[in-house]
Structure formats: structure tokens, C-alpha cells
Amino acid sequence: MESLNPRVRLAWVAGALVPGTVILVAGLIADRVGLPVPPAAAAGLAVAVVALGLAAVFFRYRVWRFEVRDDSLYLVRGVLTRVDTSVPYVRIQHVDTRRGPIERGLGLASVVVYTAGSRGADITIPGLTPARASDLRERLRELATESEFDAV
Amino acid sequence: MARLHPTSAAVSALRSGGQLAVFALFASTALAGMGGGGAPAPQVSFAVPAAFLLGAGGSLARWYRFEYEVLGDRLVVRSGVLSRQEREIPLHRVQNVDVRRSVLQRALGLATVTVETAGGGSTEATLDAVGRDEADRLREELGRPGRRRDTGVAQTTAERTAGEQTAADRGAETDAASAGGSPPDSETLYELSGRRFATLCAVSFRPSAVIAPFVGASVFDDLLFDGGRLLVRYGIVDVDVGPGDVPSLGSGDLLPLAVVGAVGFLLVVWLVSAALTFVRYYGFRLERVGDELRYERGLLGRYSGTVPLSKVQTVTVSENAALRRLGYASLTVDTAGYAPGSGGGGDAGVETAVPLDTRERVVALADAVRAELGADAEGEAVTPEDAFGVDAVERPPLRARRRYVARYALAALALAGVAVGVDRLAFDLPRYLPLLPLVGVALAPLAGHLTWANRGRATVDDGLVTRTGAIRRHTRLVPYFRLQTVFVSRTVFQRRRDLASVVADSASSSGLLGGDAVAHDLDDDDAADLRGELLERLRESLAARRRASHRREARRRGPTGDGRDAVADGPEGDRDTRTDADADGRSFEWVDAGGDDPEDSRDG
Numbered sequence: 107m108e109s110l111n112p113r114v115r116l117a118w119v120a121g122a123l124v125p126g127t128v129i130l131v132a133g134l135i136a137d138r139v140g141l142p143v144p145p146a147a148a149a150g151l152a153v154a155v156v157a158l159g160l161a162a163v164f165f166r167y168r169v170w171r172f173e174v175r176d177d178s179l180y181l182v183r184g185v186l187t188r189v190d191t192s193v194p195y196v197r198i199q200h201v202d203t204r205r206g207p208i209e210r211g212l213g214l215a216s217v218v219v220y221t222a223g224s225r226g227a228d229i230t231i232p233g234l235t236p237a238r239a240s241d242l243r244e245r246l247r248e249l250a251t252e253s254e255f256d257a258v
Numbered sequence: 259m260a261r262l263h264p265t266s267a268a269v270s271a272l273r274s275g276g277q278l279a280v281f282a283l284f285a286s287t288a289l290a291g292m293g294g295g296g297a298p299a300p301q302v303s304f305a306v307p308a309a310f311l312l313g314a315g316g317s318l319a320r321w322y323r324f325e326y327e328v329l330g331d332r333l334v335v336r337s338g339v340l341s342r343q344e345r346e347i348p349l350h351r352v353q354n355v356d357v358r359r360s361v362l363q364r365a366l367g368l369a370t371v372t373v374e375t376a377g378g379g380s381t382e383a384t385l386d387a388v389g390r391d392e393a394d395r396l397r398e399e400l401g402r403p404g405r406r407r408d409t410g411v412a413q414t415t416a417e418r419t420a421g422e423q424t425a426a427d428r429g430a431e432t433d434a435a436s437a438g439g440s441p442p443d444s445e446t447l448y449e450l451s452g453r454r455f456a457t458l459c460a461v462s463f464r465p466s467a468v469i470a471p472f473v474g475a476s477v478f479d480d481l482l483f484d485g486g487r488l489l490v491r492y493g494i495v496d497v498d499v500g501p502g503d504v505p506s507l508g509s510g511d512l513l514p515l516a517v518v519g520a521v522g523f524l525l526v527v528w529l530v531s532a533a534l535t536f537v538r539y540y541g542f543r544l545e546r547v548g549d550e551l552r553y554e555r556g557l558l559g560r561y562s563g564t565v566p567l568s569k570v571q572t573v574t575v576s577e578n579a580a581l582r583r584l585g586y587a588s589l590t591v592d593t594a595g596y597a598p599g600s601g602g603g604g605d606a607g608v609e610t611a612v613p614l615d616t617r618e619r620v621v622a623l624a625d626a627v628r629a630e631l632g633a634d635a636e637g638e639a640v641t642p643e644d645a646f647g648v649d650a651v652e653r654p655p656l657r658a659r660r661r662y663v664a665r666y667a668l669a670a671l672a673l674a675g676v677a678v679g680v681d682r683l684a685f686d687l688p689r690y691l692p693l694l695p696l697v698g699v700a701l702a703p704l705a706g707h708l709t710w711a712n713r714g715r716a717t718v719d720d721g722l723v724t725r726t727g728a729i730r731r732h733t734r735l736v737p738y739f740r741l742q743t744v745f746v747s748r749t750v751f752q753r754r755r756d757l758a759s760v761v762a763d764s765a766s767s768s769g770l771l772g773g774d775a776v777a778h779d780l781d782d783d784d785a786a787d788l789r790g791e792l793l794e795r796l797r798e799s800l801a802a803r804r805r806a807s808h809r810r811e812a813r814r815r816g817p818t819g820d821g822r823d824a825v826a827d828g829p830e831g832d833r834d835t836r837t838d839a840d841a842d843g844r845s846f847e848w849v850d851a852g853g854d855d856p857e858d859s860r861d862g
Contacts, residue, residue, distance in 0.1 A: 178793055188753065190746040192789055194796055197742050222376070222594070223742030223763035225774055 107171040107182075113212045114233025115167050120208055122159025126152040172231055174245060177253070179219060181231065193229060197221045198250040203239045204230075215239035219246060259325035259336065265366050266387040267321035271314040278313030279306050326385060328399050333373065335383050347382055351375045353593045355400045356563035357393050364560060369393035373400060376594040376765065401550055401564045444552075447623060448612050450542035454586075458539060458614040459532040461580040470530040471523050489518065539613050549630070551591070551611060565611070567630040569593045571740050571766035572775065575624055575646045577617070578730040587620040588613050591627060592766035621646045624735070631737055632720050643718040646733050651714030651725050657755050658713075658779035663706030665751075670698025715760075715777035717791060720799075722762050724775045736775045738795040739803055740764045746785050758785035762792060 133148020165185045172181040179193040202218040209215060215236045219229045234242065261267075286305045316339070324337045333347045354374040363369060368387040375382045388396065450458065475482060540557035547564075554562040574590040581587060589612040611627075612620055624646055644650050677692035708728040716723040721737040745761040752758060760777040780788060 177797060184747070187747055187749045189748075190789070192744045192793055194741070194743075194793055196796070196800060221742045221763075222765045224594075224765060224767065225743070225745075225761065225763040229743070 107173045110167065110170050110231075110233030111214060111235055111238075112167070113214055115163055116212055117208050117214065117233070118163040118166065119160065122163055123156060126156035126159065129155060170233070174242070174249070179229075179246065181229065191229060193219055193221060195246070195249040195253040197223070198246060201243045201246045201250070203236075203243050205236070217242050217246070259327045259334075260392075261325055262321060262385060263368055263387055263389045263392070265389075266368050267318060269362070269366065269368075270321065270386075271317040274317040275310040275312075275314030279310040282306050282309030326383070328396070333383060333400060335385075345383065347373060347375060349400060352400055352566075353569050354563055354565060355397050356561070357397055359390075359560040361558050363387055371396050374593075397562075397564060401566065444545045444547040446543060446545050447551075448542075448544040448615065448619075450539055450555075450613060454614055455536075455539070455542075457584065457586065459535045461578065461584075461586075462531060462535045462613075463527075463578070464531045464534045467527045467530040467534055471526040474526060489515070542613060544611060551627075553611070565591055565593060567627060570627060570631060571764050572734055572736050573624050573627050574732050574734040575617075575620055576730060576732045579728075581614070582731065585617055586614050587617045588615075589620045589624055594765040594767055628720055628735065628737070643720070645716065645718045645721070645723045645735050650718075651716045651723055651733070653714045654710060654757070654779040655781050658757055659706055659710035661706075661751065661755055661757070661779070662709045663703050666705045666709075667699050667702035670695050670702060673698065713778045715780070715788075717788070717795070722775060722777070722792060724762070724777045726776065726778055734775045736762050736764050736766075738792070738799040740766070741792060741796045744789050744792050746789050748782070752779065756782045758782045760785050760788050760792075 130148055130152040133143055133145060133152070136143040137145050137148070162185050166183070169185065169188065170181075170183050172179065174180075175192075177194060179191075179195070179198075181189075181191045181193075183189055183191075199220045199222055201220070204216045204218055205214070206216075209232075213235065214232070215234050215238075216230050216232045217234060217239050219231070221227060221229070231242070282305045319339045320337075323339050323342075324335075326333065326335045328334075328349075331349050333349060333352075335343075335345045335347075337343050337345075352373055353376055356372045356374070358370045358372070359368070360370075367390050369390050369392075370387045371385040371393050372381045373383040373385075385396070537557045539555050542553070542555040545552045545554075549567050551565045551567060552562065553565075554560070570591045571594055572592045574592070575587050576590060577587040591611045612623060615623075628645070673695035674693060677695060681692040705728070712725065712728045712731050714725045718735075721735045721740075723733065723735050725731065725733045741762055742765060743763040745763065746758050747761065748758045757779045758781075759779060762775045762777070764775070777785075777788065
């Protein structure tokens with residue numbers, strides 16, 4: 107089982123700060139406008155939300171694992187609800203690598219695997235180095251092609 | 259290239275001309291009003307006919323520029339007045355062909371034909387509208403690509419593009435059976451009439467009926483007022499008329515009023531549900547024509563459509579509590595055709611194959627569909643293992659039942675807590691009302707047991723069977739070769755009891771509406787085993803289908819002996835199992851038949 111690059115936590119932390127910041131700003135604005143919202147309460151709530159977010163980041167990183175198995179791509183993820191996903195290579199429609207702005211800043215990339223399913227139509231593996239991501243994409247593409255020809 | 263029916267051009271010209279004229283009328287009156295003039299300006303009398311002509315002309319131009327044709331193995335649609343669009347749909351990609359005839363269209367002898375392929379945000383082609391005979395012809399032609407055996411480049415290319423191997427073969431068989439182009443045998447599988455229809459109307463619930471009482475209450479408020487007066491006169495409700503004629507109710511009267519209200523509400527919902535069901539399923543019949551199912555229904559508008567059996571993704575037997583008691587069930591087959599919410603006539607996504615029949619007959623039909631799906635792999639129909647039987651599934655472990663009981667009890671307690679809180683802090687509720695949810699705590703064991711008893715899963719020869727739902731029970735079969743992704747998920751509460759749920763994802767369109775095949779609350783180890791088994795069976799099943807399609811291909815090509823093609827088609831052919839639903843979903847593979855036609859310009 108392979109875990110993600112540790113730097114992905116920074117990307118997630120950035121994401122976890124967003125709701126806290128929104129709450130804080132909203133609280134401060136409300137205070138300015140004169141609504142009875144004590145700034146301390148808004149700050150407290152924001153801190154609590156961020157703390158929860160950070161805890162989630164910690165656990166999410168610990169849980170996230172993936173493995174390129176013989177016949178399927180296998181992933182384990184999820185903090186509260188843990189989900190193990192198996193994507194048979196035969197079912198892979200196409201594979202993307204993706205690099206968002208934050209990921210680019212941190213030198214990371216994601217691989218997105220698409221199937222035709224109605225529920226798990228796209229599955230993202232975040233937190234890979236760009237080299238690993240393009241390796242993985244190529245490997246999955248090969249496996250997807252091979253799996254069509256074997257067992258004839 | 260053919261155009262749509264001229265009458266439909268006239269109808270839509272009148273409609274869009276009329277719309278624009280009405281708009282012009284309002285706009286010019288508003289403008290004149292702003293101008294402050296008393297009498298309408300002369301422009302108004304000029305603007306309205308001009309707008310009508312503009313709308314009608316635009317509509318006629320659209321009609322004139324809309325052309326379609328079935329060319330070899332493709333449906334070609336050219337449309338657009340200013341920006342031209344040309345769309346080609348390979349016929350073996352077609353999932354469903356539906357024919358809709360509204361009341362007006364029935365009067366004029368018209369029909370709307372819609373063509374669905376997998377994926378894509380919307381219906382791929384809408385022909386609105388063609389003549390009635392033309393609609394039948396189109397359905398015939400689009401529905402069975404395999405029947406059309408053109409020779410030459412187009413044919414070979416079509417088969418190379420990974421598709422309807424199975425459909426083609428089946429089509430070939432059908433062709434052989436009904437030689438000489440005579441229409442294939444159609445066999446009526448099911449007709450809804452008499453008592454069954456009455457039962458269906460009586461027991462089915464349509465969610466849209468819930469808004470009826472609200473609409474009715476606002477329309478018939480006089481009637482309600484009179485009803486209220488009757489309640490008062492017979493002393494069911496006691497009203498003090500306070501100062502200013504404002505009636506005030508004692509808290510003791512709230513309960514009878516609530517009961518009367520609730521009963522009335524339910525009665526109206528029930529009646530409207532029955533009426534909606536009646537209109538929807540009037541004259542329902544299901545036929546089997548060659549290798550596809552064809553349904554027809556509707557009292558006012560007439561809806562009909564085809565479901566190719568080789569495109570079926572999942573098969574579901576559903577029974578609500580009332581139906582179950584009476585020994586009835588309904589059958590649904592899913593294809594990957596419909597995008598969420600796009601289904602014409604409000605039947606988004608799901609094809610109801612049989613709205614109501616005795617359980618045995620429903621299961622028999624479901625088994626027939628399974629046999630058809632299995633036949634692609636085996637070469638001959640086999641009798642499938644019992645999948646929909648009452649005891650066919652294995653229930654979750656007993657500790658799952660404890661979990662359900664605890665869940666319902668906690669929910670009831672929470673509701674009681676909220677009610678007490680509201681009572682203390684906000685309103686004074688009638689005396690024992692806040693404690694009413696506590697009844698739920700007492701009922702929790704029963705509810706938990708029912709939930710548990712109606713859940714289960716089984717792995718049969720041809721697929722995974724999952725069952726869920728205490729009130730409306732769905733038993734769903736996902737053939738192994740339709741599996742896409744397998745999820746094992748465990749919530750915090752499931753982890754505490756070493757339970758896990760397995761989700762078998764397929765490309766069926768009901769999955770988009772929450773109709774996934776979920777095996778709820780298995781033992782953690784069993785869940786892991788099930789996942790392994792599903793993946794293994796998927797592999798085996800695909801391999802078997804591949805071999806079978808290979809064999810059939812060899813047999814078919816045998817006499818003329820074109821070995822190269824058989825080999826070339828082999829690995830491609832099995833892609834049908836993965837692609838017919840799907841690959842094309844995101845990007846069509848357009849067939850360029852020898853370059854005699856312009857390239858597709860879907861995005862043009």
C-alpha cells in the first residue's frame with residue numbers, strides 16, 4: 107500500500123482554513139454592522155471549526171492508502187465513513203492527471219480515474235509528485251488496455 | 259434527408275408566433291403606457307402581426323433546416339438555421355427509443371421520437387414531431403441495429419467500433435428466423451387491465467400528489483370554510499368567537515381538528531395519487547419484439563418506448579407494504595440511457611417494465627430478462643438461479659438489528675427532546691404532545707426488526723442480489739458483467755460493530771437517483787470476501803462473454819471464412835460489455851464510414 111506525499115497535508119490544511127476564515131470575517135462584519143454578535147464568539151467558533159478541520163486532515167492523511175493490484179486499483183480513504191474502493195482495470199475509461207494552483211505551488215499532482223459507473227464515475231488520488239502521477243497514469247492506462255486483451 | 263412532419267411545422271409556427279405576438283402586445287402596451295398616451299399608438303396594431311410573422315417565420319426556418327436520415331448504421335441529424343449542427347449517432351449505441359404522443363399530437367396524427375444513448379447530459383436526438391407511421395418506422399429501424407445487415411465498409415467499421423456484437427448476433431438470428439424482412443414476432447408479455455389496474459391505482463403512491471391538498475386548499479377555500487362550520491355545528495370543534503370576530507380555538511380542540519385535517523390530507527393525496535396513476539398507466543402493455551421490450555401506456559398522452567434487452571443494466575423487483583400483503587410486485591429494468599431528470603413525461607431514468615402483477619409472474623419475467631442477458635455468454639438460455647425469492651437472500655448479522663433498533667430509538671428520543679424544548683422555550687403545546695415521540699421509542703424494536711428482516715444480499719450465478727427497504731422493498735440484481743466499481747464503506751457506527759456495506763456500482767441510470775445496489779451491514783470480513791468475489795466474478799464473466807462472442811463470431815463468419823476479421827473483432831467485441839453503456843458516455847466514437855460523409859460536427 108502506498109501512502110500520499112506528506113505535502114498533501116498542506117493543501118488540505120489550506121482547505122480546512124477556508125470555512126474558519128469565512129466564519130471569522132462574517133462575524134466581524136456582523137459586529138461592524140451592529141448585530142449582536144460578540145467578536146469573541148465568532149473567533150471561538152472559527153477556531154473550533156479550524157481545529158476540527160485540522161484533526162480531519164491529520165486522520166485523512168493517516169487513512170489514505172492506495173495500491174495498484176493485479177486486477178484492480180484499490181484505495182482506502184475516509185475519516186468518519188471509511189470507504190475501500192476497487193476499480194477493476196477493465197472498467198477504466200480514461201485517466202487524467204490534474205494540477206490545481208495550490209497543488210502546483212506545493213509541487214504536487216492528482217490522478218483522476220474515470221469509470222462509466224453512476225456513483226463512482228470519477229475517483230481522484232491526490233497528493234502525488236508530478237513524476238509519480240504521470241507514472242501512475244501511464245501504468246493505469248497500460249493495465250486498462252491489457253485487461254481487455256487477456257483472458258481471451 | 260427527411261424533414262419533420264409539415265403539420266408539426268404549422269403547429270410550432272403557430273405556437274412560437276403566438277408567443278412572440280403576446281409578448282409584443284404586452285411590451286407595446288407597456289411602452290405606450292409609459293409614453294402617457296391615452297389611446298394605443300398605431301405601432302401596436304403593427305407590432306403584433308409583425309411579431310407573429312417573426313416567430314412563425316423563425317419556426318418555419320428551423321423546420322426547413324432540420325433534417326434527419328438513417329444512413330447505414332447511423333442516425334444523422336442536421337439542424338440549425340444560423341449555426342449548423344450535424345450529429346451522427348451510431349445505431350448500436352442507442353439505448354432507448356421513446357415515442358411520445360401528447361393529446362394534441364394524437365389529434366393531429368403526430369409523434370415525438372427521442373433517442374437516448376448512454377451518458378451525455380441530455381437526450382441525444384429529439385424529432386419533434388414526425389408522422390405516426392414514420393415514428394413506427396423509425397422505432398423499428400433505430401431499435402434493432404443488428405437487423406440491418408448492410409454489406410461493405412460501413413458494416414465492418416461498425417463492428418470494429420466496439421459495440422453491438424451481441425445485438426448484431428441476436429439480430430442475425432432474428433433475421434434468420436423471420437426471413438424475408440417480415441416483421442419479427444411480437445409477443446404480448448403483459449397487459450394491465452381490470453382488477454390489477456384498479457389495485458395498482460389504489461395502492462400506488464405518487465410523490466407529486468402531496469402538493470395536491472395545498473393547491474386544493476387554496477382553490478377551494480370556501481369549501482373548506484363550510485366544512486369547518488359543519489365541524490363546529492356538530493360540536494366536534496368548539497370555537498369561541500372573540501372580539502373582532504376572530505375565532506380562537508381551545509387547546510383541547512386542536513387535536514380533533516388535527517385528526518380531521520390529517521385524514522382529509524391523506525384522503526386527498528390518495529385520491530390524487532390514484533388518479534395520476536390511472537392517467538399514467540392507462541392501457542399499459544408490454545411486448546417483446548425480437549430482442550427488445552416495448553411498452554406503451556397513457557390515457558391522455560400516449561407514451562411508448564423500447565428497451566433493448568442486451569442493454570439492460572439492472573433488474574429490480576419492488577413491492578410496497580400494501581402490494582406485498584396482496585402478493586403483488588412490480589418490475590423495473592434499467593438501462594444506462596437516461597440522464598438524471600431528463601426522462602420524457604416525468605418518468606426520469608427508470609423504465610417500469612411491469613407496474614403490477616402477481617409476484618410469481620413478475621419474477622418469471624425478471625428471470626426471462628436474466629436468461630436473455632446470460633444467453634450472450636452461454637450461447638443458449640439457461641434457467642437462472644432463484645434470485646428474487648423470499649428466502650433467496652442472506653440477512654445481515656443479528657447485531658445489525660441491534661444497530662437499527664438503537665438508531666430508531668435514538669431518533670425518537672431526539673425528536674422528543676426537541677418537542678420538549680419547543681414546548682418549554684417557545685410555544686405551549688397541548689399537554690402530552692411533546693411526549694408523543696416517545697411512542698417511537700417503544701416502536702423502535704419493531705421498526706428495527708422490519709428494517710433488518712427486509713435487508714439482505716446473495717450472490718447467484720449471474721449477479722449480485724441486494725434487497726432493502728421495509729416500506730417499499732426493492733430486490734435488485736446487478737449482473738456481474740455490468741459491475742463498474744466496488745465500494746466497501748463503514749461509517750463510525752458500523753465500525754463499532756464490525757459491520758460494512760458493499761456498494762456494487764453499475765452504469766444504470768437509477769444509480770444516479772439513489773437506486774444503487776447496496777448490500778447493507780455485512781460482517782466486516784464477509785464484506786471483504788464479497789468484494790473479492792465480485793471482482794473475480796466480473797473477470798470470469800467478462801472472459802466467458804468474450805469467448806462466447808468469439809465463438810459466435812467464428813460460427814457466423816465460418817462459411818465465408820474471413821478469419822482476419824474474426825480475430826480483429828475478438829478483443830473488441832467484448833468491449834461491448836464495458837462500452838455499450840459507457841465509453842461512449844463521455845465521448846462518442848463516431849463512425850466514419852469510408853469517408854463518404856462529412857465528419858461529425860456535434861460541437862459545431
